[in-house]
Amino acid sequence: MHVIETDKLTKRFGDFTAVDRISFWVESGEIFGFLGANGAGKTTAMRMFCGLSVPTSGKATVAGYDVYRKSEQIKKHIGYMSQKFSLYGDLKVWENIRLFGGIYGLSSKRLADKTDELLHTLNLENERDTLVDSLPLGWKQKLAFSVAIIHEPTIVFLDEPTGGVDPVTRRQFWELIYDASARGITIFVTTHYMDEAEYCNRISIMVDGRIEALDKPSVLKEMYHAGNMNEVFQSLARKATRGE
Amino acid sequence: MIAVRNLHKTYTRNGLGLKGISLTVKAGELFGLIGPDGAGKTTLFRILATLLLPDKGSASVCGLDVVKDWREIRTRVGYMPGRFSLYQDLSVKENLTFFATVFNTTLKENYELIRDIYVQIEPFKNRRAGKLSGGMKQKLALCCALIHRPDVLFLDEPTTGVDPVSRVEFWDMLHRLKKQGIAILVSTPYMDEASRCDRIALMRNGSCFTTGTPDMIRQSFKRPVYSIRSDKMYQLLGDIRSWTGAYSCYAFGDSHHLTLKDNAPDIANLETYLKGKGYTDVFIHPIEPSVEDCFMELGND
Missing domain, CATH: 3.40.50.300 (P-loop containing nucleotide triphosphate hydrolases)
Structure with a gap:
């Protein structure tokens, strides 16, 4: 089954085409890296996949639901996390779990069970009443990710989850991603760290609103005669002609 | 200034x-x-x-x-x-x-x-x-x-x-x-x-x-570093860490970087160990540490 499937998906703002006829699919259980320069159209595309923005034309389904007609269903079957917005720092650990669990529609019984289970697996039982702001970054990230998948979504969207994060914490975070992927959750991730592109099963690179390349990292490196993903990215993204 | x-x-x-x-x-x-x-x-x-x-x-x-x-x-x-x-x-x-x-x-x-x-x-x-x-x-x-x-x-x-x-x-x-x-x-x-x-x-x-x-910091790195690749990269990470000679092991893009303990056995031992665990296409070679290796090491000391 394809968790995301698009056909010539397009989004225009006035005479500006932010996303230009993209057609691709994401397989169930895969870790899919969605790369592109700032302004290439990644965020606009992600907003359409999350049911937050209606496309101008083209087709797309996410978790089997149509992005035009079933955006509310989509929201129930996806998770979302970004480095910029993930948890409320001035709420306690348990309050954050409760808030997000409630938003994702968990019943209070299930929420109570889930809270205990989560605190246990994250080893945060002693931090239940701690304000999230005073947790170390690595713990915060673990919690943010766990909360984003608390309702066991089909797919989780990670928008630059490791932006500004130090090398050690970044690697710990990727181990969480692998674990979730092994449990069958499809991962859709954007990143500006090119070593992280290597950890994806497949990646796409957007340039000027179009998907210019899409394949396994090893195939792309061969195709562009590059030693690493950074070289692949640099050679593609430098072709961009439109301003940011 | x-x-x-x-x-x-x-x-x-x-x-x-x-x-x-x-x-x-x-x-x-x-x-x-x-x-x-x-x-x-x-x-x-x-x-x-x-x-x-x-x-x-x-x-x-x-x-x-x-x-x-x-x-x-x-x-x-x-x-x-x-x-x-x-x-x-x-x-x-x-x-x-x-x-x-x-x-x-x-x-x-x-x-x-x-x-x-x-x-x-x-x-x-x-x-x-x-x-x-x-x-x-x-x-x-x-x-x-x-x-x-x-x-x-x-x-x-x-x-x-x-x-x-x-x-x-x-x-x-x-x-x-x-x-x-x-x-x-x-x-x-x-x-x-x-x-x-x-x-x-x-x-x-x-x-x-x-x-x-940056060069001085790279040169002051004490432990030998190896770059390792094989067919199942994520699983490989855990298995390398369980090897007796491993001090630390982290993913670095398309390969893993292993640093050795002071009294680690010969690196050939690792190859045998990984083959015993069913890995094919194991590729191990020594590398110069990068600044990132040095930084990661800080977290272990």
Whole structure:
């Protein structure tokens, strides 16, 4: 089954085409890296996949639901996390779990069970009443990710989850991603760290609103005669002609 | 241009801050602060930019004391904080004019200094700063920080959230500014950028562990490092860590980097061990440590 499937998906703002006829699919259980320069159209595309923005034309389904007609269903079957917005720092650990669990529609019984289970697996039982702001970054990230998948979504969207994060914490975070992927959750991730592109099963690179390349990292490196993903990215993204 | 001696600052809220930092930065030097979240990088910037008072120790910028001479220092430094350095509702042009006016100068007066950067944002001069993409915002913020021709630049994670192409361009600019004699103190979570600094300080928990050129720091790395690849990379990570000779093992893009324990068996033993676990196409070879390896090692000591 394809968790995301698009056909010539397009989004225009006035005479500006932010996303230009993209057609691709994401397989169930895969870790899919969605790369592109700032302004290439990644965020606009992600907003359409999350049911937050209606496309101008083209087709797309996410978790089997149509992005035009079933955006509310989509929201129930996806998770979302970004480095910029993930948890409320001035709420306690348990309050954050409760808030997000409630938003994702968990019943209070299930929420109570889930809270205990989560605190246990994250080893945060002693931090239940701690304000999230005073947790170390690595713990915060673990919690943010766990909360984003608390309702066991089909797919989780990670928008630059490791932006500004130090090398050690970044690697710990990727181990969480692998674990979730092994449990069958499809991962859709954007990143500006090119070593992280290597950890994806497949990646796409957007340039000027179009998907210019899409394949396994090893195939792309061969195709562009590059030693690493950074070289692949640099050679593609430098072709961009439109301003940011 | 910058001299920091045994600087202390404690936040009662969480116990973080600075615990005795010392460093110097010369004119025309590009100096990098590398450290995890909570290492104290932003605190150091804020003290040097005279926005925060230290508890103990001293610091001078352009030969001026950060406590006594704060007024004078503010006219001589440019500071680009991690966030909110621009007025989102003002256009590109309005932001530049605003910062120029605050420093009692004009865009024209120091145009030569910012020209390289300004020409890239000029096509968007009427766009609101809040509507610019990440890379462009950072270029505008750098322009604003440079508008009064400062002698010292403080850049707190200027390229976080910026794509790889724009990051390379941003660092090319820093190298041109440094040639004009400006001292630059910059923090970054990107290890490839650390390698582009003249000298770097590795920071953790408010202290500075090592200071030196990126080459010196690489050479001071004690343990042998190996690059390892095979067919099942994620599973491989756990299995290498369970090997008796492994001190640490981390993913580095398309390979894993293994550092050896002091009394580790011969590396051939690892190959046998991995083949025994059913791995095929195992590829092991020794490599020179990178700055990132050195940084990761800090977390283990």
